[in-house]
Amino acid sequence: MIEQETQPEAVPGPRNAPEGLPVPPATSVPRAVWQVRVRTKLDDLYQQLAVLATHDLEQAAALRAQLSGVEAVLGRSGVIEWLRGGKLEYAWQTIHWVERAMVGLRSADELTGLLPAYRSAAAQVLPADDKVLTDLDTVAGGVSADLLRARVQALLQRCHAVSDEFHESARRLRNRMLGLSVFALVAEVLVVLVQWRSNDVRLLEAPTDAGGVAAWRLLFFVLIAGALGAFLSALPSMITSRSGGLPYKLPFQQGLLKLAIGPLVAVVGIMLVIGGLVETSVSSTAALLGLAIVFGAGQQAVTAFADRRAADLLGPAAKS
Incomplete structure (x- = not known):
């Protein structure tokens, strides 16, 4: 911004x-x-x-x-x-x-x-x-x-x-987080567009109560649920983080990265569940979206590297 x-x-x-x-x-x-x-x-x-x-x-x-x-x-x-x-x-x-x-x-x-x-x-x-x-x-x-x-x-x-x-160093970290966020957002848009244009391949298997829902719409709601999970998990760190007086708004960039990565993590996680790699089942739309929220919150494991780097930079007083 x-x-x-x-x-x-x-x-x-x-x-x-x-x-x-x-x-x-x-x-x-x-x-x-x-x-x-x-x-x-x-x-x-x-x-x-x-x-x-x-x-x-x-x-x-x-x-x-x-x-x-x-x-x-x-x-x-x-x-x-x-x-x-x-x-x-x-x-x-x-x-x-x-x-x-x-x-x-x-x-x-x-x-x-x-x-x-x-x-x-x-x-x-x-x-x-x-x-x-x-x-x-x-x-x-x-x-x-x-x-x-x-x-x-x-x-x-x-x-x-x-x-x-x-x-x-702070500027490089800001630019890298911004670049990853943009890449993740573009990837999510492309996934929805590809699913919308492809009727014979479904990235997510619809639950029994959502059999008539278009595949791209189901995918879109899963992405939204993943973003919600990412937001809920990132909220505490976003509130307590500090900028150290820097002009790069690192806490904002950290939050944006989490919101961008969360939906992708949710989709990948649900694909693993549906593929049988995780021993659980999805029997309803509510369960599917709830699982997306849980996986979206799991973005913390993926974005922890950015949090650690920002904490290392902002730990001491900002240098001017």
């Missing part, structure tokens, strides 16, 4: 930019969550650059111009762009680059004062024994300003690399 933007009142750029430093144009607040986070981060960096411009006006202006390129991506996105995530990657990688470059504008005293904040942010995405984090812990008052800047930049670069890899 593509987020659409509204056009509420404009957000002005920083008012305390010194003379000679261009002020970013007023922009509207986007609706998409990831765009709101980017917009908030941009405003924060603009404010910081306005202060740092007193150290190096030319460099601060160059960094502000770099950030202004991100403004163009905070608009509508097509389906292809939504799948590829190019705008999202460009926005955050540009912000990350500017954050690292801003370290060069800060004085040694400023960096020393910001060290606890750098450590706290890095500890959320890096293991405690990561070398760039331990190197920063060894920083003392006698370290030169250049070495301090280099270590802070190395820490930021490591954190940003982890963040980029995290978002790329």
Whole structure:
């Protein structure tokens, strides 16, 4: 589902930019969550650059111009762009680059004062024994300003690399789940169409009380019952799952995958029952649909891989 933007009142750029430093144009607040986070981060960096411009006006202006390129991506996105995530990657990688470059504008005293904040942010995405984090812990008052800047930049670069890899993994998982869901839905439509056009082959044997029901209609109701079973079994996990602040809506994609796979599992399961591979019998339409609901709920065994992968990604705090 593509987020659409509204056009509420404009957000002005920083008012305390010194003379000679261009002020970013007023922009509207986007609706998409990831765009709101980017917009908030941009405003924060603009404010910081306005202060740092007193150290190096030319460099601060160059960094502000770099950030202004991100403004163009905070608009509508097509389906292809939504799948590829190019705008999202460009926005955050540009912000990350500017954050690292801003370290060069800060004085040694400023960096020393910001060290606890750098450590706290890095500890959320890096293991405690990561070398760039331990190197920063060894920083003392006698370290030169250049070495301090280099270590802070190395820490930021490591954190940003982890963040980029995290978002790329989440996007790949989203696209794979979406692709499987679309494939399953197309397969279900094709199965119904083939059964509708074929009168001599019946995928499902009709119970005694549904002998006059068309084969494709019976198949269609079994698919619906399977989707119902999938929905009931997926409801608890869909309610308790969390998105981790990501723009990829992984819980929604997990639910869609379950609803798409459930009907296919129901049809396959009933075919096995009718074929005699399972020791049970279907004597009525109610029993047939009830069995479809049970098999549809069994999609959890098929989609568990997606649940585990999403849980692994969203277990720690979302990295931005």
